[in-house]
Amino acid sequence: MSFVMALISIESLRPHVLRLLAKVDPPAGVELLSFKRDRRVAVFRLPEERYLLVEQGFTRQECSVDASGLSRLLKATIKREFPRSHKVRVFKISSPEELIKTHPRK
Numbered sequence: 485m486s487f488v489m490a491l492i493s494i495e496s497l498r499p500h501v502l503r504l505l506a507k508v509d510p511p512a513g514v515e516l517l518s519f520k521r522d523r524r525v526a527v528f529r530l531p532e533e534r535y536l537l538v539e540q541g542f543t544r545q546e547c548s549v550d551a552s553g554l555s556r557l558l559k560a561t562i563k564r565e566f567p568r569s570h571k572v573r574v575f576k577i578s579s580p581e582e583l584i585k586t587h588p589r590k
Contacts, residue, residue: 517573
């Protein structure tokens with residue numbers, strides 16, 4: 485089940501995401517959406533300290549990375565997908581299958 489966490493400032497986004505990912509159990513993760521919800525980046529925690537980053541926006545790709553490379557990859561991806569954003573929506577999701585759902589507007 486997913487729920488909206490909040491609108492997070494772009495400056496504090498990367499440490500916030502890394503902190504959330506440290507607390508979840510595999511295969512749960514975090515989804516980042518632009519304010520208009522037209523671009524998304526999802527990061528899932530996998531077993532054995534691996535992470536899956538799914539990018540759906542300006543570019544569409546999936547990357548598997550270990551814990552040491554996650555911060556650097558996340559920084560580059562945030563810069564590419566949210567270049568003019570000041571705030572980003574953060575959702576906690578329980579599995580990769582939840583990416584299919586759209587998040588309703590209130």
